[in-house]
């Protein structure tokens with residue numbers, strides 16, 4: 076999995092470069108209009124909105140779960156709304172898959188294949204062999220990957236940026252560190268974050284070169300785990316757990332949001348203090364039960380290594396490419412940090428910050 080994730084580093088680089096280009100173009104246009112960024116991608120926005128709605132329906136307590144006889148009535152309209160919004164998202168993903176199928180018909184031999192290319196190599200209606208999958212399944216797998224991988228990473232970056240803007244001291248420290256290690260003259264590479272075999276030589280283990288930045292991400296995931304109750308589990312049998320009796324078929328949620336804010340584990344738990352992770356061995360890879368934003372064990376996030384790269388590369392690039400400022404009427408203390416409740420926790424009010432292109436140092 077790690078090897079395959081590394082092989083498509085070039086694609087991630089391109090996505091990050093595109094993101095910076097879009098921000099620059101959007102920022103210039105927004106300045107002329109006198110407002111903030113407004114992404115030009117209609118499909119992107121439509122998908123983002125549909126996904127948001129699906130996450131809200133998925134996280135709503137459903138009366139029908141407690142009163143199964145009322146299931147067919149769908150008393151709160153949750154199923155109805157879910158089917159509608161899932162349909163919107165599926166429509167966009169179907170078009171995306173169709174575009175790729177058309178591109179592949181015209182393409183020569185590909186150098187690098189992504190997940191969709193590989194899935195498409197195995198499409199068929201089952202006649203070709205047991206390992207062939209239908210087009211509909213391909214669309215559903217891609218939809219699931221988009222759902223699992225996009226809002227989680229973008230929200231984590233948004234929360235981190237909001238926390239840094241609320242705490243100018245931490246912002247200053249992280250920028251100084253990134254500036255010292257990377258500097259505005261060159262792009263942030265994945266090798267700056269991890270010890271990867273990379274396009275350029277890594278002089279030392281770069282992960283050690285950005286300890287404060289690493290700590291910022293950990294602290295963000297402690298306070299804002301984007302899947303706060305993980306995915307639900309079902310007790311397969313009657314279980315006695317630490318003196319609690321859990322009957323078979325009980326649906327169980329693990330509240331990692333509360334674990335990350337537990338005053339018995341964390342000093343000053345509600346404060347954003349990346350320093351707490353400096354020199355600490357606590358990590359989010361599922362071994363330290365006080366910090367479980369990706370879950371743990373067999374059901375741990377399938378995309379953890381990809382998420383690790385994308386979140387670090389994305390945020391470091393945003394910080395290295397721009398200086399971020401708040402609007403005139405907002406100061407660090409008044410940034411709205413309320414959460415939108417759903418199966419994922421997104422910011423209730425999207426963060427509004429103005430990117431100012433960094434001027435290259437004349438070194």
Ligand code: HEM
Nearest residue numbers: 223224227228302305306368369370371374376377378382
């Ligand atoms: C900051 C980013 C991310 C966070 C915080 C995150 C967190 C999680 C969590 C908490 C779970 C449930 C684990 C459990 O219930 O124990 C999960 C599942 C999953 N994640 Fe992630 N995730 C992130 C990014 C990604 C990415 C980039 C992908 C890949 C596209 C991905 C793919 C998945 C999949 C497929 C599952 C379902 C695994 C299963 O049910 O077996 N995630 N993630």
